[in-house]
Amino acid sequence: MKDRREGKVNTSGSLRNTLMVSLIGGAVVLAVILYLVVRTYAAQIAQSTQDRILSASITSILDAAAIRNDTLSVELPYSAFSILSTQADDRFFYAIYQDGEFLSGYDRMVHAQTPPGEVRFESGRYDGSDLRIATASRRLVGGSERTTLSVTVAQTQENLAGVLNRISRNAALLGFGFFALMTLLSLWLTYATITPLTRLAASVQRRGAEDLRPVAAPVPAEMAPLVGALNSFMGRLSHSLDQSEEFIAEAAHRVRTPLATVRSYAETTLQRVDKLENRQALRSMVRAIDESSRAAGQLLDHAMITFRADHLNKETLNLTELTQELIQAMRPIAEMKDVELDLMAHDDVQTEGDAILIQNAMRNLIDNALKYAPFETAITVKVLANPTRIKVRDYGPGFPVEEIDELATRFRRGTNSDGIIGSGLGLTIASDVATAHGGSLILTNPAEGGACATLSL
Amino acid sequence: MKFLLVEDNLDLANAVTSRMLMDGHVVDHAEKIEDAKLFSDTGEYDLILLDIMLPDGDGRSFLEHHRAKKRDTPVIVLTARSQVSDRISLLDLGADDYMTKPFDHAELQARVRAVLRRNHGSSQPVITVGDVSFDPVAGQMRVKGAPVKLRNRELRLFELLINAPNQIFSKQKLCDRLFTFDEDVSENAIEVYIGRLRKHLEPSSVTITTHRGLGYRLDQR
Numbered sequence: 001m002k003d004r005r006e007g008k009v010n011t012s013g014s015l016r017n018t019l020m021v022s023l024i025g026g027a028v029v030l031a032v033i034l035y036l037v038v039r040t041y042a043a044q045i046a047q048s049t050q051d052r053i054l055s056a057s058i059t060s061i062l063d064a065a066a067i068r069n070d071t072l073s074v075e076l077p078y079s080a081f082s083i084l085s086t087q088a089d090d091r092f093f094y095a096i097y098q099d100g101e102f103l104s105g106y107d108r109m110v111h112a113q114t115p116p117g118e119v120r121f122e123s124g125r126y127d128g129s130d131l132r133i134a135t136a137s138r139r140l141v142g143g144s145e146r147t148t149l150s151v152t153v154a155q156t157q158e159n160l161a162g163v164l165n166r167i168s169r170n171a172a173l174l175g176f177g178f179f180a181l182m183t184l185l186s187l188w189l190t191y192a193t194i195t196p197l198t199r200l201a202a203s204v205q206r207r208g209a210e211d212l213r214p215v216a217a218p219v220p221a222e223m224a225p226l227v228g229a230l231n232s233f234m235g236r237l238s239h240s241l242d243q244s245e246e247f248i249a250e251a252a253h254r255v256r257t258p259l260a261t262v263r264s265y266a267e268t269t270l271q272r273v274d275k276l277e278n279r280q281a282l283r284s285m286v287r288a289i290d291e292s293s294r295a296a297g298q299l300l301d302h303a304m305i306t307f308r309a310d311h312l313n314k315e316t317l318n319l320t321e322l323t324q325e326l327i328q329a330m331r332p333i334a335e336m337k338d339v340e341l342d343l344m345a346h347d348d349v350q351t352e353g354d355a356i357l358i359q360n361a362m363r364n365l366i367d368n369a370l371k372y373a374p375f376e377t378a379i380t381v382k383v384l385a386n387p388t389r390i391k392v393r394d395y396g397p398g399f400p401v402e403e404i405d406e407l408a409t410r411f412r413r414g415t416n417s418d419g420i421i422g423s424g425l426g427l428t429i430a431s432d433v434a435t436a437h438g439g440s441l442i443l444t445n446p447a448e449g450g451a452c453a454t455l456s457l
Numbered sequence: 458m459k460f461l462l463v464e465d466n467l468d469l470a471n472a473v474t475s476r477m478l479m480d481g482h483v484v485d486h487a488e489k490i491e492d493a494k495l496f497s498d499t500g501e502y503d504l505i506l507l508d509i510m511l512p513d514g515d516g517r518s519f520l521e522h523h524r525a526k527k528r529d530t531p532v533i534v535l536t537a538r539s540q541v542s543d544r545i546s547l548l549d550l551g552a553d554d555y556m557t558k559p560f561d562h563a564e565l566q567a568r569v570r571a572v573l574r575r576n577h578g579s580s581q582p583v584i585t586v587g588d589v590s591f592d593p594v595a596g597q598m599r600v601k602g603a604p605v606k607l608r609n610r611e612l613r614l615f616e617l618l619i620n621a622p623n624q625i626f627s628k629q630k631l632c633d634r635l636f637t638f639d640e641d642v643s644e645n646a647i648e649v650y651i652g653r654l655r656k657h658l659e660p661s662s663v664t665i666t667t668h669r670g671l672g673y674r675l676d677q678r
Contacts, residue, residue, distance in 0.1 A: 253510050256537040257466050260559035264472030267562055270633055271479055279629065286638045293559050329554065332567035335609040336637060371639065376608065 016194050023186030027179050035168075035175035042167040046160050047132075054134035054153050055119045057084055061094070061151045067142025072098060072149065080153075088159035091129070097150040105152075113137075114150065130157040196220050200227065212238035252300060256293055263289045298364075298425040305357060305432050312354045312436055319349040319358070319457075323383050323390065326359050330366055338376045341366070345383035351457055353437050358457070361433035364426035365392040365453045372396030372451065389439075389456040398445040408441055430455055458503040458569070458581055459483045463493040463519065464535070465512050469558075473506070476562050481620065489513045494522055497530070503581070504569055505532045507552070524551045531572045535560065561637060567609075570596060584619050587662035587677045591619050600661045607657070610635050614650050618665065618675040627672040 060080040066073055074096055084092045095105035100113075114120040119136040137150035196219050203217060214231035263286055270282045327343050334341040351358075362381075369379045373394040382391040399407060408431035430453070431441040439456035446452050460477060464470040465488050474484045485500060487493040490513050497505065505523070509516040520532060534555040553572045556565060573581075573594045583592045590599045596612050598605045607615065617626060617634055628644040635650070636642050651673055655665055666676050 253537040256558040257469055260535075260537075261466065261469040261472045263559040264469065264476050264562070268472065268476045268479060271630065274627075274629070283638060289559055290561075290638060293557075297557065332571045333564060335571075336563060336567050337640070338608045338610050375610075 015197070016190055019190045019193060020186060023189060024183055027182030027186065030182070031175040031179040034178055035171045038171035038174065039164075039168050042171070043164055046163050046167075050132055050155065050157070050160055051119075051121050051134065053083055054121070054132060054155060055136070057081070057153050058119060058134055058136045058151050061096070061153070062136060062138040062149065065138065065140060065149050067140050067145050067147070070143050070145045072140065072145075072147055074104065074149070084153070084155055086159035088162055090156045090158050092153065092155040093126075094154070095152045097152075099148050100150070116148065124154075126154070126156075130161070131155070132157055132160075196223060204230070212241070252296070255296060259289050259293050295425070298429065301360060302425050302429050302432070305360070305429055305436070312357070314352050314354055316350060316352055317355050317358075319351050319353075319388065319390070320345040320347060320383050322355060322359055323362060323381060326362055326366070327381060330363070330370070334370055334379065337370065337373070339370060339373045340378035342378055342380045343383070344380055346385050349383050349385045349388060351388045353457055354433075357433045357436065361430040361455055362390060362392070364430045365390075365455060368392075368426050368453070369394035369396070369451070387439075387456055389454055391452060391454050393446065393450060393452040395450040398449065398451045399443050401445065404443050404445070407443060427453075459485070459501065461485050461487065461493065461496050461500070461502045461505045461530075463487045463490070463505065463511070463516065464508040465489065465510075466508075480562075480566070490516070490519045490522075493519050497523060497528065498526075502530050503573065505530055506565075507532050507534050509534055509536045509538070520551045529576060531576050533565075533568060533572060563634065563637060566613075570594065586619055586622050586675065589619070589658065589661045589663045591615065598657070600657065605657050608653075611650055611653055611657075614647075615654055618654075618673070622675045622677075625668050625672045625674045631673070 057080045060077050060083075061074070064075045064077045064080075076094075081092065084090070093106040095107065096103040114135050114137050116137050116139045119134055122133045122135070124131045124133055131154050133152060133154040135150065135152040137148055140147050140149055199217070200215065200219060200223065203215065212234045214234060215227050219227050266282050266285045266289070270279060270286070273279055273282065323343060323345060327341055331341050366379065366381065369392050373379055373396045377395040379392065379394045382393070384391065408427045427441065427443070434441045434455050434457065437457045442454040442456070444452045444454070460482055462470055462473060462484050464473070464486070467488070470486050470488075474486060477484050485496055485502070487496050490511050493505075493507070496502075507516045507519060511519075516534065520534075523530070523532065531553040532551070534552040535558055536555055537558045553576070554568050556568065570593075574596070577594075581593050583590050585591075588601045590602075591597070592599075593616055596607070596609075598607055598612070598615060614631060614635060617631065628647050631647050632642065632644050635647065651665055651667075658664055662678050664676055664678050666674050668674060
């Protein structure tokens with residue numbers, strides 16, 4: 001029953017998921033980009049710092065070179081190496097070439113030709129370490145001597161790598177922090193966006209069946225068209241429900257009043273005619289009227305119960321009192337057939353339920369029993385607690401055994417119902433009411449004879 | 458008995474009235490709430506039959522007026538609506554009983570009797586024939602002053618006979634009154650009830666005689 005109320009909704013994706021995925025996905029991409037940018041930039045800065053130091057070192061070596069008395073003299077200034085010292089104890093190497101000939105230093109260094117006045121930088125690997133190599137040359141002129149002095153200085157990059165690691169770690173932290181912040185922000189944003197929607201849905205869902213008033217709570221401007229449409233829809237629904245209820249009441253009135261007229265006249269006429277065939281015709285007429293008015297009434301009741309089953313008007317009720325009231329109302333009919341209508345009930349059996357529906361279900365069961373009970377027998381109605389149930393037992397022919405499970409189906413009448421007025425809806429109504437209350441209708445034929453209908457709630 | 462019938466449909470009102478006249482009742486008919494108030498303010502009735510949908514308003518407003526004046530004339534509401542769709546218990550509104558249209562007159566009689574019995578109010582006199590008396594409201598038969606317990610059908614049969622002593626009732630007439638329309642019983646079923654009544658009447662001066670081919674009659678010995 002519940003499924004039917006909530007209805008099957010055709011969904012395509014989820015607003016919440018779309019928002020979350022795009023916001024968090026965006027945060028991830030942004031965080032990675034941030035990390036890469038910071039890291040690259042930091043690496044460039046660190047590299048250019050090392051390059052400047054290397055270049056300063058080379059310059060100081062080159063500057064110290066001079067041609068004295070036609071001989072080249074190169075003095076390696078202390079500062080040229082001291083500026084290269086780092087915290088990580090990076091190793092450094094140098095090599096000096098004159099006109100391409102190795103002059104001094106570390107002889108296994110790769111020598112590159114560079115135009116004078118320009119420092120050329122290279123990266124390489126040596127002995128398992130990354131190496132930054134700088135080469136520059138200077139043309140020296142002294143007397144008749146012209147020579148080109150070329151210096152290569154190389155330094156391992158341990159310190160640089162350390163610095164880069166630190167920066168990377170910080171950049172990663174920064175990226176992660178950014179990601180975390182963005183995620184929180186997207187959660188909040190999603191929540192803030194979805195909340196008015198869920199609040200509206202909850203407030204519509206919480207409403208009672210009869211509550212078709214427009215939604216009054218303020219909603220964000222973007223939702224105004226939806227709520228406006230909903231309000232106008234509910235307005236139309238409420239109007240059409242009112243109209244159809246009024247229509248049903250009016251239709252019942254219009255149909256039943258003339259039927260009552262015909263029935264009364266037929267009864268009166270029956271008292272006056274003696275001819276057997278006329279009497280039979282009149283009796284058939286009255287029976288047809290009873291049958292049609294009963295069918296109309298039960299169809300209407302059945303429709304109302306099917307409609308209400310989804311929206312029970314539940315309250316705490318005293319089932320004993322409710323049954324007593326009904327039995328008092330039905331006793332005159334039972335007395336006409338000389339059938340005893342006995343109530344056996346525990347005091348004050350309380351239950352949660354829809355009083356009118358439960359009474360209607362019981363009325364149908366008792367009505368049934370009255371129709372099949374032979375003269376001068378008894379019908380017992382028991383109200384029992386734990387579990388709450390009502391048993392209606394008669395001493396008639398009993399339910400037809402082979403159909404006992406199908407009797408509660410719509411318009412299904414027992415094969416032994418010949419000559420008894422009925423619409424085939426009575427047990428269906430009782431069964432529907434029981435189901436709507438989470439219970440069931442069980443039909444049995446007790447061993448001692450008769451029929452027993454148990455309505456559990 | 459004197460009834461006030463409040464019903465706006467003239468055809469139905471005529472049909473009900475003629476059916477009730479047949480049972481020897483007197484019926485005043487009001488078409489509107491206004492008229493109904495006037496009738497009930499000026500006349501004495503044993504029972505009021507009230508339609509709930511009337512041209513000048515809801516029959517329930519008549520009920521309120523009626524109860525406000527502290528009258529204890531019982532009211533049986535005749536409704537064309539279903540109790541499930543109405544969701545209002547008419548009994549809560551001060552009616553003594555209600556019936557859904559179309560209704561069975563025998564059932565109406567039974568309900569009237571039940572309501573009157575509960576209210577102990579009726580202008581119906583106790584009928585006496587010989588040493589047998591019958592109180593139609595209490596449904597009490599007395600033979601030589603001693604109460605006799607009758608079943609409902611025996612009671613209704615006896616009421617018919619004692620209301621018109623010396624009149625012959627055919628089996629079919631008696632069947633019509635005793636059995637509802639959904640009960641297909643043979644006319645001979647009536648013999649069982651006649652037999653029982655005769656047994657109850659044995660010590661009295663009253664007897665039921667059989668008139669071959671015609672029916673039964675209540676006679677004094």
